[in-house]
Each structure stands twice: as structure tokens, then as C-alpha cells.
Amino acid sequence: MTRSLVVAPQWIGDAVMTEPLLRRLDARGEQLTVGAVPWVAPVYRAMPQVAQVVEFPFQHGGLQFGARRRLARELQGRFDTAYVLPNSLKSALLPFLASIPRRVGYLGEARVGLLTHRLRNPKDRPPMVAFYSALSGDTDGLDADRPRLHLAPAAIDAALAAQQLAAGSYHVFAPGAEFGPSKRWPERHYAALARGLDGPVLLLGSAKDAAVCEQIVQDVGGGRCRNLAGRTSLAEAFALIAAARAMVSNDSGLMHVAAAFGIPQVALFGSSSPLHTPPLNDRAQVVWLKADPGYQPPLDCAPCFQRQCPLGHHRCLEDVDAPRVAALLQAASSA
Known part of the structure; x- marks a missing residue:
């Protein structure tokens, strides 16, 4: 049996999109250990094909050579193959130092x-699932790969009990976006959507999203929304998403989590592109004004892939109103 180390990306959405690669490797008999930073490790614990998750003691930015060398010494002799998923030099350094x-x-x-085995980076931005899956060396059926996550029923039951909720009785919103404001649907639109829904709405995200979520809570009023941003673990957030009636989100890591659980969802794209990072879910509805022939004047500026709108108007998301998303949410829930 081939013992393989997978060096994981540092973003939740990217981590989810690596699942089909790991499924391919597992299917051909490789024993998989994933090395991941702590905030991404829970994603891989929701993948049954992963035998072990090793948490890397690294932070965003910086080479951190000493820490990598120390960990490399611990890993020496344990693996036959390493798959380095990020494109950075520092991510390839650990397997090299470990003499894999x-x-x-x-x-x-x-x-x-x-x-030792190098693939050329595509010139255009390919769909990320296919980009990662190609590292298996098997290019057959890449377009059919769809991420899947799995949680034990007990984990879902515990998360529901903590919120005193029943499965399917609530909606989830993920209004944040780690990348920046250009990927966020405005808070007032989220609030207008929430006011028209039955049952409670859970607002999920990191502590960085807490202020955005609190603004939505205040705009909606009446205790309809619960701001859980930064107040759950990532594993608890996964469980609440898996048991939700449906989810509405920006293009974010939690969008990919919802897709991997196969729940009804509406995903809003602004500065980024669903051609590159779509929610791979038959029950997903995507909003992208760039691809709407009825939207005028056309969004020639999209996708810009910028953290903030370089033109200052943010039309790509400002002009998506709540009734449009509500109709798509109904369609997703009926699929």
C-alpha cells in the first residue's frame, strides 16, 4: 500500500474542492494522511477516505523554515508519496525536507x-476541482468530480441540540467572504430576504464576519436571526449547514461546504466567477449578473477578482435584490 501525504490548501473552500482528488487516491489503494493548518483540518475530518489528519503549526505568510524543518524530521520515513496542493514554495518545502x-x-x-513530478499550471483559470483532481495523474472524468462531505449523525444531533433546533426547521446565511467586500452581497439585501422567510435564520461565519452578521440581525429585528459568527467551531458550523432547510451565501468556503452536503442553496457571485469555483451541487442556484443577458448595461468589468470594486459601484451584487434570491431559493428547495 502506498503511504501518501497530502499537503492541504489553507482556505476552507479550496480544501473542500480537493475531496474528489482524495477519493481518487483512496480508490486506487493509497493510505492518506492530510497535513493541514488547524482552521482547515475539520474539512478533512469530514472525509472518510482520510486515514489521519496532522495539524501543521503554521500561520498565513512567512516561510517559518525552522518549524517546517522540525516537522519534516518527524515525518521522515513515513511516506512514499506527497501531493502538494498549494502552488507556493513553502508548501513544497516540507515534503522535500522530509525526503519523501x-x-x-x-x-x-x-x-x-x-x-519530482511536476504539472504545468493551466494558462486560464480552470474549475478548481478538476485542477486538484488532475494531480492524481488520471484525467478521465474530471468534469464529473463533485466534492462530498460526511458527518456522523451524532455530531449533527449535538449541534442541533445546542441551538434547540430541529433538522430542516431553519435557513442558514453565510454573509461573509474572507477575500473581501467585493464578494459580499449587501447586508440590507440579506435582511430583506430573511424577513420574508419562515422560521429562524442562522448567520454563520468566522469572528471576522460577526459585525456584518450583527448588522443583519439589527436590520431584521424581532429575534428572527441568530448571529453565530465566531461562536461555533468549524465542525459545529458544518453540522448546522448539513441539517439546514437551505442556505444562501456569497462565494465563500461555506458555500462549498453546503454544496458538498448537497443541501438546497443559492450562491451569489460578484467579483469572482462560477466558471472557476462553482458550487458543485444539483440543488444549487447561482446568481451572476455577468451571465444575465437581461441585465443592462452589461457588466464588462466582471469578473475582476479584486478585493474591493475598482470602479466603486459594486453593481455586480448591489443590483441583485432579495425577491430574485427568494425565487431562486424556492426553486433550489423544490429541486
């Missing part, structure tokens, strides 16, 4: 000498 014989990844950041 076969090291697979995309070319990037002058790391030719750190990898």
Missing part, C-alpha cells in the same frame, strides 16, 4: 527542485 521519495505538484514559485 515522490513529490507531486504544479510548477510555481521556483520550486522545480523541490518536486
Whole structure:
């Protein structure tokens, strides 16, 4: 049996989109250990094909060479192959220092000498699931790959009990976006949507999203919304999403989590593109004014992939109103 180390991306959405790759590797008999930073590790604990998750003691930014060298010493002799999913030099450094014989990844950041098996980066932005799955060396059926996450029923029951909710009795909103304001549907639109829904609405996200979520709570009033941003673990957030009636979100990591659980969802895209990172879910509805022929004047500026609107108007999301999303939410729930 091939013992494989998978060096994971540092973003939740990217981590979810690596699941089909891991499923491919597991299907051909590789024993998988995933190395992931702590805030991404729960994603891999929701993948049954992963035998072990090792939490890397690294932070965003910086080479942190000493920490990588120490961990590499602990990993020496344990693996036959390493799959390096991020494109950075520092992510390829650990498998190299650990002397893992076969090291697979995309070319990037002058790391030719750190990898033994190198794929060329595509010129265009490909769908990310296919991008990761291609590292398996098997390119058949990449377009059919869809991420899947699984939780034990007991974990879902515990999260529901903590919120005193029943499965399917509430909606989830994920109004934040780690990348920046250009990916966020305005709070007033989320509030208008919430006022028209039956039952409670849970607002999920990180502590950085708490202020955005609190603004929605205040706009809606009446205790209809619960601001849980930064107040749940990632595993608890996963459980609440898995048991929700439906979810509305921006293009974010939690959008991909909802897709991987297969729940009805509406995903709002502004500065980014659903051609690159779509929610791969038969029950998903996508809003992207760039692709709407009836929207005038056309959004020639999209997708800009900028953190803030460089033109200052943010039309790509400002002009998506709550009734439109409510209709799509109904369609997703009926699928």
C-alpha cells in the first residue's frame, strides 16, 4: 500500500474542492494522511477516505523554515508519496525536507527542485476541482468530480441540540467572504430576504464576519436571526449547514461546504466567477449578473477578482435584490 501525504490548501473552500482528488487516491489503494493548518483540518475530518489528519503549526505568510524543518524530521520515513496542493514554495518545502521519495505538484514559485513530478499550471483559470483532481495523474472524468462531505449523525444531533433546533426547521446565511467586500452581497439585501422567510435564520461565519452578521440581525429585528459568527467551531458550523432547510451565501468556503452536503442553496457571485469555483451541487442556484443577458448595461468589468470594486459601484451584487434570491431559493428547495 502506498503511504501518501497530502499537503492541504489553507482556505476552507479550496480544501473542500480537493475531496474528489482524495477519493481518487483512496480508490486506487493509497493510505492518506492530510497535513493541514488547524482552521482547515475539520474539512478533512469530514472525509472518510482520510486515514489521519496532522495539524501543521503554521500561520498565513512567512516561510517559518525552522518549524517546517522540525516537522519534516518527524515525518521522515513515513511516506512514499506527497501531493502538494498549494502552488507556493513553502508548501513544497516540507515534503522535500522530509525526503519523501515522490513529490507531486504544479510548477510555481521556483520550486522545480523541490518536486519530482511536476504539472504545468493551466494558462486560464480552470474549475478548481478538476485542477486538484488532475494531480492524481488520471484525467478521465474530471468534469464529473463533485466534492462530498460526511458527518456522523451524532455530531449533527449535538449541534442541533445546542441551538434547540430541529433538522430542516431553519435557513442558514453565510454573509461573509474572507477575500473581501467585493464578494459580499449587501447586508440590507440579506435582511430583506430573511424577513420574508419562515422560521429562524442562522448567520454563520468566522469572528471576522460577526459585525456584518450583527448588522443583519439589527436590520431584521424581532429575534428572527441568530448571529453565530465566531461562536461555533468549524465542525459545529458544518453540522448546522448539513441539517439546514437551505442556505444562501456569497462565494465563500461555506458555500462549498453546503454544496458538498448537497443541501438546497443559492450562491451569489460578484467579483469572482462560477466558471472557476462553482458550487458543485444539483440543488444549487447561482446568481451572476455577468451571465444575465437581461441585465443592462452589461457588466464588462466582471469578473475582476479584486478585493474591493475598482470602479466603486459594486453593481455586480448591489443590483441583485432579495425577491430574485427568494425565487431562486424556492426553486433550489423544490429541486
